[in-house]
Amino acid sequence: MDTATHFAMGFGLAGLAHLDPIVASTPGLMEAVMLGTVIGSQAPDLDGLVRIRGSAAYIRNHRGISHSVPAIFLWTGAIFAFIQLFMPQANWLHLLGWIFFAVCLHVFVDLFNSYGTKGLYPFRDKWIAFNTIFIFDPLIFSAHLLGFMLWASGMHPGKVFLAIYLLIACYYYWRFQVQKRTTELVRQKIGRSGTYTIIPTLSWTHWTFVARTEQIWYVGEVNAGEVIVLDTFKIKSENEIIAAAKESFRVKSFLAFTHHVHVETKERPFGYEVKWIDLRYRSRYQGKSHYMFVAVVYLDYELNILDSFVGWIHRGEEQLNKKLDPDKQLN
Known part of the structure; x- marks a missing residue:
């Protein structure tokens, strides 16, 4: 997801943390948890600093090892140690758990756009991209803004964001189903066996696709159920x-x-x-x-x-x- 949505999710998790009775009732712990979830929601993208080494290094490393299984634990530990240094908490396990949740959520949602991550490294050294959600999704971002407004109006933030995240989970399921139906439309249009990749855009009714058959690449788009092939490329042998x-x-x-x-x-x-x-x-x-x-x-x-x-x-x-x-x- 984009940086703004990750920030929104960090604050959203802080709202959700009000459902944790220890966090809600312990002076100072809620502030520490909010700091932890906001930092945790951004930390894996600090690998963007590798851009100073050039675009090749950035492409190879962004969302790579920084989003891997070991990195989740390293980010969590580093953020926890930083907060404990300046805001020591007796109920540290709750702080640790919410930071871990924030880092995991960052990596998890990044799996669903076309860029993907190496989220299963070192168990699988490949990029994983589910191609379900565009990198910026207006519904997800707007849902968080609504949650913040309801929180500011006096509603219980834990209940508000529990409802919002259940709604977002249903939205993800719906997008998966739409993507599945769209894939079948493209497969029927091309009419050949191969690998079909359907890619989301900002619009719910507009998808792009790349299909590889034995001899040809197909590139196109799907607009409100209408499949259009825009380009074809013959697959070439290496020389x-x-x-x-x-x-x-x-x-x-x-x-x-x-x-x-x-x-x-x-x-x-x-x-x-x-x-x-x-x-x-x-x-x-x-x-x-x-x-x-x-x-x-x-x-x-x-x-x-x-x-x-x-x-x-x-x-x-x-x-x-x-x-x-x-x-x-x-x-």
Whole structure:
């Protein structure tokens, strides 16, 4: 989820903690729990600081180890120790439990969008993405805002947020069912066996999809039940040019993150351009469609890597050409 929703959930859990009689009746403990749940709801995303090491490091690490099973316990312990240092609590087990709950909830909800996490690492060293909830969901965020208003009006925060989280749980179930029906619609439209990935958007009635059959990638969208195929790509076999480009550390980071990838090769004056595109992220800029998340490698004719790039391109090929200028490589 987005940062704002994680913050809202941190305060929402603090409201829910009023159902814990020890927390509700112990002076100072509620304040400590609120601090713990708010920090815990954000802590796993501190891995975003790895961005200073470059986009490749960020792609490989964001929502990776920081969202793993061992990390849940490490974040919990670190936050608990920090709070105990400045706000020592005799009923420390209750504080520890609510911090743990907040960290777990952060990792759990991040599993449901298209980016996903390595939430089962080290038991499973793969990204898990359930593709059910968009990264920002207006209903979930609005439900929390409503809860805060009811809390401020004098209603019992524990009962308010218990009702809200039960509602959100039902909402998640409903989204799963809609996603399941949408997958069947796409499968029937394409009519071939393969792997079908249905991806949520901000709209409840609009989904995007990526389907891989034995020979073809299909990319499209579903609008109010109508399936539209937007692009098709023939799956290519790897050759020596692609194999050489895959030696780039940026490409390795890209391919470790996504498996919905189509690769293209193009001869250029300086040698070859090899581009991988993540088919999940199709967009339009100035009337032209393009794929925003890419990895690109420039090679000379001897297959030596000249330069590479991995990251998000929001303004099409023009922006990408500014990232990798072949004239600079020839100088």
